[in-house]
Amino acid sequence: MSGRTSRRRVLRVTLPGGSQxxxxxxxxxxxxxxxxxxxxxxxxxxxxxxxxxxxDLELAAGFLVSEAVIGSPADxxxxxxxxxxxxxxxxxxxxxxxxxxxxxxxxxxxGVAVTPGAQRNFMTTSAxxxxxxxxxxxxxxxxxxxxxADTTRFAxxxxxxxxxxxxxxxxxxxxxxxxxxxxxxxxxGELIVVREDVGRHxxxxxxxxxxxxxDRLPLAGCVLLVSGRASFELVQxxxxxxxxxxxxxxxxSSLAVDLAGQAGLTLVGFLRGPSMNxxxxxxxxxxxxx
Numbered sequence: 037m038s039g040r041t042s043r044r045r046v047l048r049v050t051l052p053g054g055s056q057x058x059x060x061x062x063x064x065x066x067x068x069x070x071x072x073x074x075x076x077x078x079x080x081x082x083x084x085x086x087x088x089x090x091x092d093l094e095l096a097a098g099f100l101v102s103e104a105v106i107g108s109p110a111d112x113x114x115x116x117x118x119x120x121x122x123x124x125x126x127x128x129x130x131x132x133x134x135x136x137x138x139x140x141x142x143x144x145x146x147g148v149a150v151t152p153g154a155q156r157n158f159m160t161t162s163a164x165x166x167x168x169x170x171x172x173x174x175x176x177x178x179x180x181x182x183x184x185a186d187t188t189r190f191a192x193x194x195x196x197x198x199x200x201x202x203x204x205x206x207x208x209x210x211x212x213x214x215x216x217x218x219x220x221x222x223x224x225g226e227l228i229v230v231r232e233d234v235g236r237h238x239x240x241x242x243x244x245x246x247x248x249x250x251d252r253l254p255l256a257g258c259v260l261l262v263s264g265r266a267s268f269e270l271v272q273x274x275x276x277x278x279x280x281x282x283x284x285x286x287x288x289s290s291l292a293v294d295l296a297g298q299a300g301l302t303l304v305g306f307l308r309g310p311s312m313n314x315x316x317x318x319x320x321x322x323x324x325x326x
Contacts, residue, residue: 040090040232042067068215070234074139075099077150088215088233089138091242092117095233096140098245101253102237102273105150109251114143184300186280188257192323194225196310198261199285205230206263218243220279221259228258236264237273244277254278261285266305268292275299281320283307288315 046065052058069089075082075096087095093115100106118139144150202219205227218239219230231242240262247253259281260274266284268291274282275295282296283304293315296303302317314321 040069040088042069068234071138075142076139077105077142078144080150082150085235085238087235087238091231091246092138092140094231094242094245094249095238096142096245097248098241098243098273100142101244101248101276102241102269103150104276106144106148106248107276108253109249111145111148112142113145114141115249116141182300183275183278183280186256186278186300188223188280188320189322190223190259190281190302190320192312192321194223195259195283195304195307195312195321197225198259198283199307201225201227202230202261202263206232215239217263219261220247220255221261223257223259225259236262236267237269239263240270240273244273247277256280259283261307265289266292266303268295271295271299271301271303275301281317283312 044065044067045062047060048063049060050056050058070086071089072084073087073089073092073095074084077100083099085095085099097106097112097115106112118141198219198221201221202217205219206215206217215232215234216236216239217230217232218236220228220243222228229243229246231239231246233239233242240260243260244253244255247255255278258279260277260279261283262270263285265286266282266288268289270284271282271288271292272295279301281302281304285307286305288296288303288305293303295301296316300317302320303315304312305315306313314324318324
């Protein structure tokens with residue numbers, strides 16, 4: 037597996053202006069790593085996703101949570117990383133993961149199965165969390181219990197401080213400027229875990245997978261903060277992980293707001309400085325008036 041960053045030579049060009057004479061010079065630059073990861077379940081290739089290497093078992097586990105395949109560590113009999121040779125070649129459906137890099141190989145516990153709707157038919161990109169789905173019914177998955185039962189209250193001023201805390205914890209972003217982040221916080225604003233990736237949905241899957249493998253699901257009373265926008269798939273991932281509040285520094289989509297309202301999730305967008313937009317679940321917030 038390659039590293040999370042890659043060093044490249046670039047030509048740095050500076051235009052003249054002010055006291056700067058301008059010019060160009062070669063220099064070294066660090067780029068965020070992006071490589072394919074195959075996820076194989078019970079010997080069958082389920083999907084290939086483009087991700088930043090690292091925390092790959094968490095990514096695979098979180099992905100399976102978001103697909104409603106698993107919900108606890110007991111649902112996994114074994115999970116391991118291997119390359120194409122170590123894992124074998126073509127699977128029983130004829131899909132070939134050999135030669136494509138790392139593979140997260142998952143064996144489910146007896147009685148746990150992948151639903152047909154979870155099968156991905158092509159490689160997903162680092163920006164797509166629902167690629168390969170065949171219908172709206174396939175992508176709309178909700179837990180049996182609504183998040184409305186989670187009555188945790190969150191202070192608005194606490195939320196306002198979280199983006200700065202997330203940025204301070206983004207070690208790879210500080211070197212490359214090219215990664216998204218997902219951070220899990222307590223109701224008091226304490227950072228529990230942060231994960232980075234070229235894909236927003238991958239970063240969230242890594243956080244959820246970390247929680248699942250540590251037997252911490254559901255994540256009641258927690259805040260999930262994402263560095264980009266709040267899309268439908270991120271709302272669904274938060275809901276399936278039992279997280280009552282999802283905050284984003286950018287905008288949500290209309291479908292994300294609809295799903296958040298249906299699931300009882302508090303959804304906050306444009307969390308920047310002293311302001312934020314609360315799209316659903318405002319009753320969980322204290323220190324602000326409606």
